[in-house]
Amino acid sequence: MSTPRSRAAELFGQRVREARIALGMSQEDIANLADMHVTNYGRVERGEANSELHTIVRLATALNVDPADLLRGLYGSEMLPDRSRAYSVADFIAARRAHETS
Numbered sequence: 664m665s666t667p668r669s670r671a672a673e674l675f676g677q678r679v680r681e682a683r684i685a686l687g688m689s690q691e692d693i694a695n696l697a698d699m700h701v702t703n704y705g706r707v708e709r710g711e712a713n714s715e716l717h718t719i720v721r722l723a724t725a726l727n728v729d730p731a732d733l734l735r736g737l738y739g740s741e742m743l744p745d746r747s748r749a750y751s752v753a754d755f756i757a758a759r760r761a762h763e764t765s
Contacts, residue, residue, distance in 0.1 A: 696725035
């Protein structure tokens with residue numbers, strides 16, 4: 664079963680691809696520099712991978728960019744795949760307050 668794509672993964676992949684192209688490097692070059700298999704690197708660029716922190720830092724290092732630049736603005740429920748329960752800390756606090764006042 665495949666993981667649902669998220670808008671965050673798609674934007675992250677676009678940023679990685681743009682940084683790679685700006686450097687004039689191939690996917691294979693960056694994958695090797697980031698100590699990744701080129702197939703997995705391709706999945707990142709296509710927004711199909713849910714990269715863990717170490718992978719993000721390795722990619723940023725290989726691309727000579729700050730990891731924060733690759734992640735900037737990638738927050739909020741609209742960035743995530745649909746979930747049966749999208750619940751934030753703000754929702755939790757509001758529900759708790761409503762419960763306490765009832």
